[in-house]
Amino acid sequence: MFNNIPPITKNIIIINVIVYLVSNFLFKGLYNSLVGYYPFSPIFHSWQIITHMFMHAPIEEGGIGITHILFNMFTLFSFGPILEQTLGEKRYLILYFLSGIGSFFLFNLWNFVEVQQIVSGLESLHVNVSEIYSRVSLNTAEYLTFHAPTQEAQNLSDQLYTVLRSPMLGASGAIFGVVAAFATLYPDAKIGIMFIPVPMKVKYLLPIIVVISVYLGVSGNGGGIAHLAHVGGALVGWLLARSWKKHLYRFN
Template identity: 65%
Template sequence: MFNSIPPITKNIIIINVIIFIVANLIFQDKFTAYLAAFYPFSPFFKSWQIITHMFMHGSFMHILFNMFTLFSFGPVLEQNLGQKRYLILYFLSGLGAFFLFNLWNFIEVQQISGELQQLGFDINGYLSGASVHFSGTSDSVIQQKGLVENLNGIMGTPMVGASGAIFGVVAAFATLYPDAKIGIMFIPIPMKVKYVLPVIILGSIWLGVSGNSGGIAHLAHVGGALVGFILAMIWKKHLYRLN
């Protein structure tokens, strides 16, 4: 069965599995600081993380779900769009995921920084590497500590996974083949993908902006899906002329 998977999809799955084994089972997450994607203004950020984060996964279930989804939707798109456009779809969706997720991070950082400045905290000095210094009333210090903790969470929490790229693949599939039916966990009746995907995207937007992320980069999923939808709409008119 694996030999029947078209080459791009197959190689993406192989690379993801190899990196997962090396990063999580052999080196036990020591690669995370180098290959996962940190907030672009974080001291931990490296330029190559924009690409390498797409091949990092935090758990076995994480990579299993992502690779199964790619296996389910990728081959059809690779065969009908052609390898070049399929690669463009995959990686641009991953970049779109990174951009939208960190755009929201930027908005949150600006809001936190403004609140800290109002409380008299030297946010510019802190972001430049100066040691933390709290001042003011006890209530003010408690507020500052909480805000700094939130800021550190954004700066120090990496983004990993191929989910953004794969959401782009799924969105492109839904755009090109809206009446295709798919099975969903816990729902016994197959449903048309054009009805399923919007619900998932709306749920991801709500979870992403409400703070109920549960450690999942929901807005990255939205960014990937948006790029996948746009590319599919561009290519849809010429689908039957693609190789």
């Protein structure tokens, strides 16, 4: 069955699995280098815009780590081959990576808004923000206290430190772009999803998922999931597929 998967989808799955195994069992230090950090964090590197797409929750996190990569790869396996055959390898590859990049930038655009609000609050409380940025570079998991004059200042310092050191990782943003493109090109296709016993048309299901993701991402009730990254990927996938759809016969 795996041999019947088109080459781009197959190779993306293989690379994800290899990176997961290598980063979990051979070179665990890769996590800090390859996951995606906030672009203005001292520990951000430009290559993370791409490499974060191939990183998934560490295996030490138990079922979460395994489930993260398995769910993403199963979703890509379910939708990717059809799109690759429809769009062709070049456009499919563009779709995948631009969706992943779009997810990174939308997620961090929201981070930027949050950081500016936090920094403004800290400056009004006369806290040295540069001290927090300097400590982000320290390779430690220990709780760090800052020279904060009040509990409010301490809380804001903790929030800023957390944003600057919290990584973004996973292929979900790119895969949401694939799913959104599928929904755009095949809106009447019916798919099943967990907790919904009756198959739904993707043109109805995708908007529901996007709205829920926006709410969870903006409200801060995401449970550690980068929901706005999913929205960014879906937006790019929808835009690309909508643009290509009118000329589909040329490369079908």
